[in-house]
Amino acid sequence: MRKIMHTYAAISFPEKQLPSTKIREFLEKELPHYMIPAYFVQLDRLPLTSNDKVDRKALPEPDRNNQSGIKYEAPRNFIEENIVSIWEEVLGIKPIGISNNFFEMGGNSLKLMSVVSSINKIFNTDISIHDFFENPNIKKLAHFILSTESNQNSNCDDYIEEEV
Structure with a gap:
């Protein structure tokens, strides 16, 4: 299995999803390119274990097909x-x-x-x-x-x- 850096974020206003492009634009101003995750996953809240630590096994896999927010455009030639x-x-x-x-x-x-x-x-x-x-x-x-x-x-x- 390939390891790919992705980020999970619990948004305080779950009814308002932030597009990945906006998150990426902000991070590009603050971080070097190699530190920007390839994928972003927004959650209502992070799943926790009984010890109040993040339950990594309960985190969903990122949707790798629609991260950019860009409409699909088929090849033309x-x-x-x-x-x-x-x-x-x-x-x-x-x-x-x-x-x-x-x-x-x-x-x-x-x-x-x-x-x-x-x-x-x-x-x-x-x-x-x-x-x-x-x-x-x-x-x-x-x-x-x-x-x-x-x-x-x-x-x-x-x-x-x-x-x-």
């Missing part, structure tokens, strides 16, 4: 479809939309290395880790790949298969 497949395999989450952020979906530096390696192999390109950080969602990453391909004067028509 060959490049996006392939990147989605890579991310789904590496992150173990389905479905992943083209607007989802890799790091908000549970991606980390080790998974990033695997994704970049697969992308470079499939598309015969040379994107770097820095390029990936600058383009952390599939839509931006596909656009970046297409723009680097066109800068190299290759024929990108094979990749652009917009669905009507």
